[in-house]
Amino acid sequence: MKKTLILTLLIISTALLLPACDVFASSEDGTGPIQGSGHIAAREVSVAPELGGKVVEINAAEGDPVQKGDVLIRFDNEIYKAQYQQALAAVGSAEAAVETTKAQLEAAKINYDMAEQGVRYQEQPARNANWLVPQPEAFVLPGWYYEKDETIAAAENEVSQAETDLATELANLDRELANASNADLIAAETRLAEARATYSIALQTLAQTQAAQDNAKLEEIAQEQVDASLSELEAAQLDYDLMLSSTAYNDVLDARGRVAVARTRSDNARDALDQLQTGEDSLQLKAAAAAVQQAATGVSQAEAGLEQARAALQVLEVQLAKTEVLAPASGVVLARNLEVGEVAGAGSAGLVIADLDQVELTVYIPEDRYGQVQLGQSATITVDSFPGEKFEGTVIRIADQAEFTPRNVQTVDGRKSTVYAIVISLPNSEWKLKPGMPADAVINVGP
Missing domain, CATH: 2.40.30.170 (Efflux pump adaptor protein, beta barrel domain)
Incomplete structure (x- = not known):
């Protein structure tokens, strides 16, 4: 590396002494x-030096003539040299990071192209069938009337409304279940649900024992569990049936029915939206596009890191050069205030x-x-x-x-x-x- 020797001087123009005149x-x-x-x-x-340090060399004494650019003072530069090598390595690492992120960006772009090709291929049957799908009689406008993004926007709105309605019906059901007058019905519902679950598991267990070898004892025990769970199921069902004529039953039944319809509407709305999100609107392609954007951001960050590393290296180059103090002009040394081995502070007049x-x-x-x-x-x-x-x-x-x-x-x-x-x-x-x-x-x- 070619050193650029930068003179660090504090040039103080002294007032000319008024001699005896x-x-x-x-x-x-x-x-x-x-x-x-x-x-x-x-x-x-x-x-004077801009950087302080230990003086290792002084090349002029009082009365010596010097020429502009002569090296007058050298300071110990071992620390700066080590820091320079560290900064140089950081630049190399940053350059490698830039190349890595650029490769990642290219890979992300290729993945995007592949994803785009794939989703368009998958969408082809749907595009061909768009004009052939029969429309409800209530639709006056033809199926091709709206652009795809308009249809998707309408579907998204339907999903939002369906979810809002479902939340409303769930809240209504919670209020009905919390009503004190419905406590007996709720208890009967809970008992019936648990009995149904127990009976289903007992039947499954019995079927497994019947398929086993040497199963006589196993089947006997499993059959006992089936009989017991069936008895509980019948009792729970009878208890529940006794509630069917009550007002509470009708209120809870209505609330549960509304929840079921609202949930089905929400599921259907989501399914319809998913069917529309094909081709360029597919989540797969959007994920690939996001990956490209993320990779591009990574390249920008790596390039910024490289610039920062280069700036740090440049600072070390300047500091390393400042360990040598050059003569600002040709002349004669009038005073020398430093000796080899002394530690000089920044800004202190050396010569x-x-x-x-x-x-x-x-x-x-x-x-x-x-x-x-x-x-x-x-x-x-x-x-x-x-x-x-x-x-x-x-x-x-x-x-x-x-x-x-x-x-x-x-x-x-x-x-x-x-x-x-x-x-x-x-x-x-x-x-x-x-x-x-x-x-x-x-x-x-x-x-």
């Missing part, structure tokens, strides 16, 4: 070039670099020459370290407000004077000019 000298008539002195200053960059490619010189002009200085004017700078050599600069900033002469001016009268700060920018590709170096400047303001 002389107020510019000028000719007595206030014309001609403006001269003055100051000290070279450079933009300082604080290099301070002075950007020497472009330096500045701040000088001050008297108030009566302020109007003669303009942005972009050229200036010539000389330094004692390179006698006879001139450096060209440009006025890049003119103060908007006046200030008193810096306090390091020697005379009281000089300190009481108001002046304006002028900042001159100088290209310094060869790094000859160093921070703090005294310099003299002449601003070319014209004749």
